[in-house]
Amino acid sequence: MSETVQANAAKAPAPDSNRWKALVFIALAQLMVVLDATIVNIALPSAQQDLGISDGNRQWVITAYALAFGGLLLFGGRIADLWGRKRTFVAGLIGFAGASALGGAATNEALLLGSRALQGAFGALLAPAALSLLAVMFTDSKERAKAFGIYGAIAGGGGAVGLILGGFLTEYLNWRWTFFVNIPFAIIAAAGAYFVIREPVGSRNRSPLDIPGVVLSTLGLVSLVYGFTRAESEGWSDSTTIGLFIASALLLAAFVVVESKVKAPLLPLRVITERNRGGIYLSLGLAIIAMFGLFLFLTYYLQIVKGYTPVKTGFAFLPMIAGMITGSTQIGARLMNRLPARLLMGPGFLVAALGMLLLTRLEIGSSYTGVLLPGMLLLGLGMGTAFMPAMSLATLGVEPRDSGVASAMVNTSQQVGGAIGTALLNTIAASATTAYVKDHIGGATTQSQQQLVQLQAQVHGYTNAIWFAVGILVAAAAIVFTFVNAGSVDMNAASESVDGAEDDLKVPVIAH
The missing domain is CATH 4.10.860 (DNA Excision Repair, Uvrb; Chain A)
Structure with missing residues (x-):
């Protein structure tokens, strides 16, 4: 064993500052994509009023992005493998900037919806390219742990950052700036990537589409x-x-x-049938179902029930972001090479479930520091700890020619999970709210009593749905403990696999 480790260490790439510079631009691009999933939500009421969008059509501002992004991710991942990850990444960023400019300048509903669909399509190009670039550039176990720690924190916490930024831009500038803000992000990331990123030679898939x-x-x-x-x-x-x-x-x-x-x-079945990656994709999808539903409920709870402004609502999510960054960079990254992934991911999802469990105690008069703060801290800490090894393991040991599509599967599981979470948990909440009103509205004789029942019903709906989210996170932990059996030594094995792949693309999958 010691000889193998020494041999792998000898083959590990020499320190290269370019990789870390590249990570800055990759992380910036990933932040932009994740921000865009939530930043428009807070601006939607203003955009709807300004452009005269009907209540029936307003959901398409969100749906157009989700459909294009979720539907084209696998295609985008394979394009990255065929055309080159760096080239696909830069093209995706430039296209995303153009689509954002179109959305910010939209003068009618059709232009806004079209720009959102274009944003989703170009996001489907750059998101898998970003993750697969990390996978092929960071092969040394310690460097990989740090790089994926940063990436995992951004992937997990970016949505909450989007709520803060969306609140600021909408309240103090204009809804159009939730689109225009993407342009400097994209231009800086594209220019930096073009000059800094050095994609490993020989890792491209030349097969026909x-x-x-x-x-x-x-x-x-x-x-x-x-x-x-x-x-x-x-x-x-x-x-x-x-x-x-x-x-x-x-x-x-x-x-x-x-x-x-x-x-x-397009998707070699070997990518998803390997038990570790299959377990990662499934558990990540379930975790995102729980998390996206919570974003929705807490946003409504804080603004409608507690009367927070958009900016104050965004800042209320800061503990969750802090927890994610801590869990990802300080726990996940430090322990990834010492513990098997399941001993980080499984407990991580269980800690997140504990945070969710605290949030089932929400009432109209709940204090932020007594219930929301500890609940969000635990949720962020658990998710950050679990996301970090998940992002790394999802692309570890995969053939370099398949890294784009393996990365796309990570994004696909998250995107589909987000769509399911929003729909499923919102339906559960709405049903519980309706039932509560039906049972309690008869005893409310004055208008103020009726309004109180309506608010109590909303909170009752949220907590019912959050109970389901707790169960979903426990299920995600069970899947991890059942399927994910890769040990920490695999990080060292990956270095050898990818080094050899530059000459011969036949790379073994994760060793058990």
């Missing part, structure tokens, strides 16, 4: 994401909603069959 796989996966994922989005607004029994779920199941089943037959598949 799997067109049937692209069509089936894109249509299948779009149907799935749209099905959950529609279920939130139209109900689960709506015939179109049911039809979308059936179509998604058939399309994705056909996609799996095609991928098992073609010579150069």
Whole structure:
């Protein structure tokens, strides 16, 4: 064993400051993409009023982005493998900047929705390229731990940062700045990446593009994401909603069959059937379901029930961000090479579940410091600790030619998880709220009593949904303990695998 470790250490790349400079620009791009998932939410009421968007169509400002981003991620990941990660990353950033400029300058509903769809499409190019660049650039175990610690903190906490920034821009400037703010982010990241990033030689996939796989996966994922989005607004029994779920199941089943037959598949099944990566994708998707639902409920709770301004609401999420950064960079990154991933991820999800459990105690008069603060701290700490090894392990040991699509699967599980979480938990909350009003409104004789019942019903709905989120996080922990069995020594093995891959792309998967 000691000889193997010495040999791997000898093969580890020499320290290269360019890699760390590159990480700055990759992290900046990732922050921009994650911010965009939430920054527009706070600005939506202002944009709706300014452009005359109907209540029925306002959801499309969010949905257009989610559909394009979620549906095209696998395609974007394979493009990164075929065309080159650096080139795809820079092209994605430039396109994202252009789409953001179009959205900020939109004079009508059609332009705004079109710009959101374009943002999603270019986000689907740059997000998997960013993660796969980290995977092929940081092969030394210690460097990899630090790099993925930073990336994991941004991926986990960026959504909450988006709420703060969205609040500031909307309250003090204009809703259009929630789009324009992306332009300097994108230009700086693209320029820095172009001059700094040095992609390892020989890691590109030269296979022809799997067109049937692209069509089936894109249509299948779009149907799935749209099905959950529609279920939130139209109900689960709506015939179109049911039809979308059936179509998604058939399309994705056909996609799996095609991928098992073609010579150069869009998603090589070896990427998802390896037990560690399969466990990572599934547990991450479940964790995001719980987390996205919580963002939604806490935003409404703070603004509607507690009367917080958009800016104050954003700042209220700071403990969660602090917890994520601490868990990712100080716990996950420091222990990733000493403990098996499941002993970080499993307990991490359980600590996050404990934080959620505290938040089930929410009432109209709950104090921020007594309930929300400790709950969000624990949630952030647990998620940060779990995300860090998950991001690294999801791309560890995969063939370099497949790193783009493996990275895309991480983003896909998060995007689909977000769509499911928002729809599923919101439906649970709405049902509980309606039932509470029905049971209690009869005893309210004055207008103030009726308003109180309405607020109590909303909080009752939120806490009911949060109970489900607790269970989902416990399920994510159970999946980790069941499927993820990679040990910390795999980090060293990865270095040897990727070094050898530059000459021969036949790289072994994660060793157990």
